[in-house]
Each structure stands twice: as structure tokens, then as C-alpha cells.
Amino acid sequence: MKKQKKVIIFDLDGTLVDSMGAFADIAAHVMHSYYTIDSQKARQLYLETSGLPFHDQLEKLFPENPLNKKAVKAFETRKKNAYFETKAYADTIETLQALKQKKLKVVVSSNNFQDLADQYLHKAGIKPDLVLGWKPNFSKGEAHFSYIQEQLGVGRDEMMFIGDSLHDGERAQEAGIDFIGKTGTFTSDDFQRHFPRSPTITKLSELKRVFST
Known part of the structure; x- marks a missing residue:
């Protein structure tokens, strides 16, 4: 973090919102139904490949399987029905407000x-x-980072990405953007093995100390 940050980018699920457990349960049910895979194993695979759109997760796990499109539709339908029952983490709103008070874009x-x-x-x-959010040819990663850079007029060294998955860290690394891993879906050890130069947090409120100036 050599240059002072101006824009803090957050992943949503598992980072700002406590939704990954519910999504993993839905994914496990869908994968068990469509691919006759053990539910516990399916849940594990979903979490291990989290950070990607679900259709990309399925293509990674079940390449070119003709059932993938139907499975995605089933997942997205169940997910939408359950999503509004999930809650933001207790310190989400307070932390984002504190960052904005420091003149940081969120x-x-x-x-x-x-x-x-x-x-x-x-x-x-x-x-x-x-x-x-996701649109065709516009997803979390390079497309979003480029848009943010253009819209907010900042350099990539002035941006920080915070996410809960290894794929989040990979996207930041590929784009040349500093990364902070939020533990929960993955452990601090998981993040450190993949991104030894990136810090981790367990709670969003820790960011008030990270960006204290």
C-alpha cells in the first residue's frame, strides 16, 4: 500500500453480507439434484470456487455439461427467493460510513x-x-476495475479491493490492485498461502484502523 488509497472496493456476499452459508446450502442442493454429487462435497466445491459467477463455477466443476444452464437457473431462482432473508454483518454500515467520512469512495x-x-x-x-453488478461481459474483476478507474478518475495504486474468496484475491492481483482478505469463507492461512503480501481482517470494523489517516 505505497500510495494513499482513494477508492475502497468491496465484494458483497461474504464480505459485506452474511450470505455465503445460505448460498452454499442452495448450491449443494442444486448440484446434488442435477449431478448426483454428494451434498456435503457439493457444498465444499461451491465454497472452494466462490468468487466466480455460478455459471462459471459450474463450467469449472462440470465442463460443458448440458445440465449447467438448467442448474444455474434453479440456483438463481432459489437464491433470489432467499437473498432478502440474509443480513449484512453488524459492522457493515458503520464501517462504510466511517470510510466515507475519511473522504474515501466506497x-x-x-x-x-x-x-x-x-x-x-x-x-x-x-x-x-x-x-x-454482473452483466454480460461485465463482471467482478478487470471489467469492474476498469470502469471504476475511468468513472472515478483514479489510478490502480489508489484502489483497494476487499473480498472473502481466493478468486477475489486473484482478480485483484491480476489487475495490479492491492487486496485485503476477509476471513470467513477462507482462513487467514488460506489467504497468506496465496497472497503472502496481503493483509487479512476478521471484521470489517478493522478497516477503520487500516485507513486511519
Whole structure:
């Protein structure tokens, strides 16, 4: 973190919102139904490949399987029905407000569909400066980072990405953006093995100390 940050980018699920457990249960049910894989193993595979859109997860786990499209539709339908029952972490709103008071721009980058991300954040009372969801050829990672850079007029060394998955860290690393791993889906040891130069946090409120100046 050589240069002072101006934009803090957050993954949504598992980072700002305690939703990964519910999503993993839905994914396990769907994968068990469509691919006759053991539910516990399916849940593990979902979490291990988290950070990708579900259709990309399935293509990685079951390449070119003709059932993938139907499985994605089943997952997204069940997920949408359950999503609004999930809660933001207790320190989410307070932490984001504190960062904005420090004149930092707060951005959410999610692989949820744009309208779903917008609806959830509005309902939860979470108010970032910019919300980016998934659209064709526009997903979390390079596409989102480039858009943020252009819209907010910042360099990549002035951006920080915070996420709960190894794929989040990989996307940041590929884009030349500093990363902080939030433990929960993965452990601190998991993050340190893959990204030894990146710090980890267990609670969002720790960011108030990280960005104390």
C-alpha cells in the first residue's frame, strides 16, 4: 500500500453480507439434484470456487455439461427467493460510513445481477458511492476495475479491493490492485498461502484502523 488509497472496493456476499452459508446450502442442493454429487462435497466445491459467477463455477466443476444452464437457473431462482432473508454483518454500515467520512469512495463489486445487488443494498440501508453488478461481459474483476478507474478518475495504486474468496484475491492481483482478505469463507492461512503480501481482517470494523489517516 505505497500510495494513499482513494477508492475502497468491496465484494458483497461474504464480505459485506452474511450470505455465503445460505448460498452454499442452495448450491449443494442444486448440484446434488442435477449431478448426483454428494451434498456435503457439493457444498465444499461451491465454497472452494466462490468468487466466480455460478455459471462459471459450474463450467469449472462440470465442463460443458448440458445440465449447467438448467442448474444455474434453479440456483438463481432459489437464491433470489432467499437473498432478502440474509443480513449484512453488524459492522457493515458503520464501517462504510466511517470510510466515507475519511473522504474515501466506497464501491461494491458483485457477481450478483445488477438489479438484485441494487435492491438488496437499498433494503439493507447500505449506501456505497457506486454499485457494480454482473452483466454480460461485465463482471467482478478487470471489467469492474476498469470502469471504476475511468468513472472515478483514479489510478490502480489508489484502489483497494476487499473480498472473502481466493478468486477475489486473484482478480485483484491480476489487475495490479492491492487486496485485503476477509476471513470467513477462507482462513487467514488460506489467504497468506496465496497472497503472502496481503493483509487479512476478521471484521470489517478493522478497516477503520487500516485507513486511519
